[in-house]
Amino acid sequence: MPTVAPLDLDGHCVATAWLKDIPHFALADGVVHRLDHGHKRVEAHDGLLAAACDGGRLLTGGEDGKVTAVSPDGSIELLAEIGRKWITSVAAGPQGAVAFASGRIAYVRFADGRLREFQHPRSVEGLAFAPKGMRLAVARYNGATLHFPATESKPAELEWAGAHMGITFSPDGRFLVTTMQENALHGWKLADGKHMRMAGYPVKVKSFSWSSKGRWLATSGAPAAIVWPFQAKDGPMGKTPLELGTRGDTMVTQVCCHPVEEIVAIGYADGMVLAARFADSKEVLLRRAGKGAVTAMSWDAEGRRLAFGSETGECGVVDISA
Incomplete structure (x- = not known):
């Protein structure tokens, strides 16, 4: 049976991450907590808004206009x-590069400290680096923009009406997918610009996660994890998604795919966490319901332990090998 080591904190958990096998929990008040031979804490910001992990560091952006590692x-x-500007999005890139956004500007900081700015007509909502090469995708109003920060080449524009909020590349780099202000995802097949529309969600999609080999994209936004197939050359078009961990009365708020197996951890609005397998929809309860919605989850490198955090500060680590 999975065992849970709880960590009760005071405040909204924005992100969780594993650094050198140590679980970290970044809270909205700007404090980053870690379980390293006891509970330790460090203040990264006066108010934390965004975080990303590059494997070795937790990258954070705050209300204080700072980006830290x-x-x-x-x-x-x-x-x-x-x-005095809010850093609303952060992304980890190749070769130590970091992207962050404030207002209408996306910034890229290279490992040598050099900083480039990319202006946009409307606010920058989401950022993602391509899995190969130095290419940055920006989610914006009416579509997405692809920048090539290491060169002077012109950005590529991908248009689709509406407000695009989050953004992600498929692990093989063939597809770009955005979450929208409406209850839908939109995608582009990058080779030919073909559109992919994934709609029908009852609420906004705020969490997404690719399976280990990139064959599936798991998403929140429904009373089940909606998992789209991306094995075919046109991605999920004409295909029906899997619905995993269905609960009739409670919305999924977070999803996090296992780093090795085709399994997804599913966090719900009531704090419950389940794991579900893509092949046969088999479910395992990882954590019973708590006091608030699950807002962050991350697996360790081996996929034996899952760190989780909630909007009420109920955090912890689930050990599935126990």
Whole structure:
């Protein structure tokens, strides 16, 4: 049976991450907690809004206009500071590059400290780096923009009416998918610009996660994890998604695919966490319902332990090998 090691914190958990096998929990108040031979904490921001993990560091952006990198030992490196502006999105890139956004500007900071700015007509909502090469995707109003930060080449524009909020590349780099302000996803097949529309959600999609080989994209936004197939050359077009972990009365708020197996951890609005297998929809209860919605989840590298956090500060680690 899975065992849960709880960590009760005070406040909304924005992100969880594993650094050198140590679970980290980033809270909205700007404090990053870690379980490393006891409970330790470090203050990264005066108000934390966004976070991403590059494997070795937890990258964070705050209400204080700062972008920081938190190391496994708790040390903090200031990567950038743009004055009294909110950093609303952060993404980890190749070769130590970091992207972050504030207002209408997307920034890319290279490993040598060089900073590039990319202006947009409307606010930048989401950021994602391509799995190969230095290519940055920006979610914006009426579509997405692809920048090539290491060169002076013109950006590529992908248009689709509406507000695009989150953004992700498929692990093989063939597809780009956005979450929308409406209850839908939109996607592009990058080779030919072909559109993919994934609609029918009862609420907005706020969480998405690719399976280990990129064959599936799991999403929140319904009383089940909606899992779209991406094996075919045109992605999910004409295909029916899987519906895993269906609960009639409770919305899925977070999804996190296992790093090795075709399994997804599913977090719900009542704090429950399930794991479900794509092949046969088999479910395992990882955590019973708590006091608030699950807002963050991440597996360790081996996929034996799952860190989770909630909007009420109920956090912890589930060990599935127990």
